[in-house]
Amino acid sequence: MSAEESTIVDGVPAEVRERHAELSQDIDDHSYRYYMGRPTIPDADYDALMLELRGLEERYPSLRTPDSPTQKVGAPISNEFAAVEHLERMQSLDNAFDPEQLAAWANRVENEITVDAYLCELKIDGLAVDLVYEKGRLVRAATRGDGRVGEDITLNVRTIQAVPEVLDGSLQPVPDLLEVRGEVFLPGKAFEELNARLVGEGKPAFRNPRNAAAGSLRQKDPRVTATRPLSMLVHGVGAHEGVSFTHQSHAYELLAAWGLPVSDRTRVVGSLDEVRSYIDHYAEHRHDPEYEIDGVVIKVDDVSVQRRLGSTSRAPRWAIAYKYPPEEVTTRLLDIRVNVGRTGRVTPYGVMEPVMVAGSEVEFATLHNAQEVARKGVLIGDTVVLRKAGDVIPEIVGPVEEQRDGSERPFVMPQVCPECGTPLGQQKEGDVDLRCPNSRSCxxxxxxxxxxxxxxxxxxxxxxxxxxxxxxxxxxxxxxxxxxxxxxxxxxxxxxxxxxxxxxxxxxxxxxxxxxxxxxxxxxxxxxxxxxxxxxxxxxxxxxxxxxKQRPLWRVLVALSIRHVGPRAAEDLARHFRSIDAIAAAGEEELASVDGVGPTIARSIVEWFEVDWHREIVEKWRAAGVRMQEEGADEGPRPLEGLTLVITGSLEGFSRDGAKEAVQNLGGKVTGSVSKKTDFLVAGESPGSKYDKAVQLKVPILDEEGLRVLLAEGPEAAKARVIEALGEHAE
Incomplete structure (x- = not known):
């Protein structure tokens, strides 16, 4: 094999794999900081990183693993409130930033299926909340959390006047079960009045309405929340029983009839040109609504078409968010300093005269690296343009050069770590980032x-x-x-x-x-x-x-800070190997073969365990009693070990994620496409093309009851059920 060939794995050049891994880690770190309330980059920068990552995965599909940031909805759950599982997973939305990206999305949709109408609504910059009504009565409210599990904030949501405690059944019978999603927000005028009151009481003011809404909903005492004039608008339906609707707009009519707060600015249009008109209108009238908006959400209105289009693991294919350009202000750049991240990367950031940007007071902004500072031509002492992107920390766009007076000075990147004094260097030749190599002791x-x-x-x-x-x-x-x-x-x-x-x-x-x-x-x-x-x-x-010490193995793997190993890859590794020792002993090829891992993560794991003090951490934690294997790791194969399943369509008794986890917990593997290696297809309502392919390849097909038989009695009982169902047609 030539040197050139050795740099290509699965058709992906080494430099592409490295850039993909770097982007994935950066996005995960930024997401973590954002959801912990400590964002380090503006939304626009985050969106640009995600856009670049998606582009690499479109060009090289083998890079698209379940642990990729493009495939997951990420937000850590606070420990302040009880954790509750959503009845159906709350997903994110993919973004478009210009008319060309919007048109590309619409073309993908319309090339797959005919779309008669789009529904347009404003994208509220609030806090996503999930409400559950049983027989018309509100029984639970929760934050989005990580999309599967959120925080129980029922008592606080009950203080919001716009949220009905009991649905109105006078115009339309209320359903037995209804899960709805929406945004809680603080109206602009109410935000100003709240901050004025807090300052008058000697308390710190909130930085922006979204923070105020989030802080109000997370009060331990609902009486405090009740003093905050929160409101809410509903924009989606999750699990439901005893009701059906053919269109998203029809669902909104039903929600309004039951007394739920629905926006009066929603429009159903028949063409992409009308979608653009709606977007252009609110770009000019962005501050007309009583709440802050950062874009427009466009959805396919027909629910049957939504089902046909389906979703990725992260976002529906039938909807997209069109993000408006961020707002801009100017302020003085007082200094440029650097901080050190957990991987040793040293990042410059700007310290500025505090300034209000779209409701947020900001004084710090990231500058990424020394090359970015030079590219933008920013000098310490400059008046700079800040661009607001819906985030607490904005982006420094560039200097206002005509306001320079000669006192400005250039930024010089330090040559030693500001935390430990170790000389900085590139991790590999050509890196734009400088890192502190003193990873253990810095x-x-x-x-x-x-x-x-x-x-x-x-x-x-x-x-x-x-x-x-x-x-x-x-x-x-x-x-x-x-x-x-x-x-x-x-x-x-x-x-x-x-x-x-x-x-x-x-x-x-x-x-x-x-x-x-x-x-x-x-x-x-x-x-x-x-x-x-x-x-x-x-x-x-x-x-x-x-x-x-008793946390599951996958959490221990995440805690070890192995580069590129996030929660999804850690779960896959723990499920497959079942002990830290088995992972440490596995070779690169064996690790890469695990679903959701791949060569980049595998190489990183091997390299991590080659470091002496890394292995010492594992042994110290083991000696202290930290759990280093899954329960039952010594009990031999699990019931579904070696089986590969595909799950398609809607299941009544399982969410898609719940069915997948049930199979994986018994040792089975769940993939997204049907092949000759598929052992069973689990088909719910509206299964689509995967069902047709399974029939063509003669893959055994289980309905929901068949899945229950498989989980409870094993593969032989499930096969017997398939044969019995086929009767005389069984081969």
Missing amino acids: PGQLRERLFYIAGRKALDIEALGYVAATALTQPLEPAEPPLRDEGDLFDLTVDRLLPIRTQVLDADSGLPKIDPKTGEPKVVTFFANQKGEPKKTVQKLFEQLEQA
């Missing part, structure tokens, strides 16, 4: 990894927040930090925590917070009270560390 990297470990999608240690992570890695006293690396996390003792004094760092910028009384950086004795006794936080931390 306090900045370790702080960020600890904060990541504590996140909901890893070990879920609520008491290990950003200040605690700083205290454990960068104490002022004692000089020696309690943790050498994350392997020491489960060996902490109360005696080691109590003396710690640390600065309070801002999680967005990494800068010390200033004590308003002294004007000096704020310093706290984080784990001890004034008497030197442990705070309640300490007991909570140790309780949660004990709980974390």
Whole structure:
């Protein structure tokens, strides 16, 4: 094999694989920060990264794994409220940013099926909420969460006047079950009045209406939520029983008849030209609605066509969000500094005079890397243009050069890590990013990894927040930090925590917070009270560390910060190998063969386990009692081990994800396409072309009851059911 050929795997050049992996990691990190309320880039930059990733996957489909950011809806769940599973998964929307992208979406839709009408509605910049009504009565309200599981906020939603406690059945009989989706928002005038009241009470004001709505819905005391003039508009239907509708617009008429709040700005149009007119109208009248909008949502109106078009794992193919260009303001760039991420990447960011951008006060903005600073021609001291993209942190577009007075100076990228003093370098030749190679001991990297470990999608240690992570890695006293690396996390003792004094760092910028009384950086004795006794936080931390030891294997894999291994890949690895030792012992080819992993992730896993101190972390955690294998890992094959299934159509008793998980939990594999290697096709209502292909290939077909037989009694019983159903036609 030539050197050139060796760089191509599955038809994908090495540089493309590396760029795809880098984009995936960046997007995952940015998503995590966004949903934790600490965004690091503006929406426009995030959308651009996602657009580039989609382009690579369109060109090289083998890169599109279940763990790719293009295939998942990501948002960590808070520990403040009970977790509840949605009856049907809440998905995201794909985006279009210009007329050409909108036309490309419409062409894809219309090439597959005839579309008679589109429904257009405004895209509200609020908080997505799921409501469940049983026999007309509101029984639950939840946040979107990760699309499958959200936070139970029922008591708080009941304080919203627009949300009916009981549906009105006077015009239309109420259904036995109705799950609806919508956006909770704070009207613009109400937002201004709320902030004025908070400031008058000596409390901090909210940065923008979306933050105000989210903060109001997450109040522990519903009486506080009741003082906030929240509202809501419903824009979708999930699970339902006892009602049917032929069109999305018909569903909205029913929702309105039952007393649910539905927008009066929705329009059904017959052509793409009319869609464009609707978009253009609200681009000019963007501030007419009482709520903030950042675009328009376009949906195929016919529900039967929606079913035919189906969805990806992340978004429906029958809908798209057209995003408006972001708003812009100017302010002065006071400084350019750098911070260090958990992978060692050193990123410049701008520190600016605080300025209001579309309702948000901002003072930090990312600049990505030194090349980007140079490309934009930004100097420290410049008046700069900021572009708002629906995010707390905007993008620096460029300088206003005519306002320069000669005092401006260029930014110089540091040559050593600002956290540990280690010389910076490229991870590989040609990288635009500089990284700190001191991955084990750099306090900045370790702080960020600890904060990541504590996140909901890893070990879920609520008491290990950003200040605690700083205290454990960068104490002022004692000089020696309690943790050498994350392997020491489960060996902490109360005696080691109590003396710690640390600065309070801002999680967005990494800068010390200033004590308003002294004007000096704020310093706290984080784990001890004034008497030197442990705070309640300490007991909570140790309780949660004990709980974390029993987290499932996939969460442990995420917590190890193996590059490119996110929750979806970790779940696939844990399900296949069932123990950390089996994963560590597996070769690159075996790892890559696991559904949802592939060569890039496989290579990263092998490289991670080749590092001595990485293996030490595993052994330290094992010695501390952290769970390193799945339950029943020593019990031999599971009932559906080695079977491959395809699930298509709508199932009454299972969500699509629920059916998939039920099969995977018993060792089976679920794929998206039918082939000769498929053992069973599970077909619900409106199964589509997969059913036809299964018939053509003579793949055994199970209905929903057949799936239950397979899960309960195994493949032989399921095959017997298929043969019995075929009768004399069985071969």
